[in-house]
Amino acid sequence: MEHPEPDTRTLERGLSEYARAVAAAVGVPDESTTVEISDTATAYLGLPRRWLDRPDHDVMLVWSERRGWSLAVETDPTDDLVVIAHQGGDDLVPAPDAVARFVADTVAGRHVGQEDPGPVAAATRKSLAERLKPYLPQPQ
Known part of the structure; x- marks a missing residue:
């Protein structure tokens, strides 16, 4: 019987590789x-x-499994983030180049995202892991 949720390590690897792909598209080094x-x-x-x-x-650019990508300003560690814009849309895992366009447009003053993040996405971890699979290294 298949477990309804992916193991945490698989999800973490997929999200790590996706975040690296987005970082490359945005021009951010892996260590950031x-x-x-x-x-x-x-x-x-x-x-x-x-x-x-x-x-x-x-x-900073932040992603959550409930809201997707948001552009925010760091504040003091005890304060909430100041969110500038949310990317919006139904896809929690948009292509890295789409995220890079969202960042560039928002920084340039063209708020193409949403100020209000809208409803919380109802994606399961299993569906999220499936969406992140293309970012995992393929066995040779």
């Missing part, structure tokens, strides 16, 4: 990328830029 699988699967990419309204804070 973090993935965590806990009660929520998340990814973080530190971007090498500042936001004009908050020049003392770094900009």
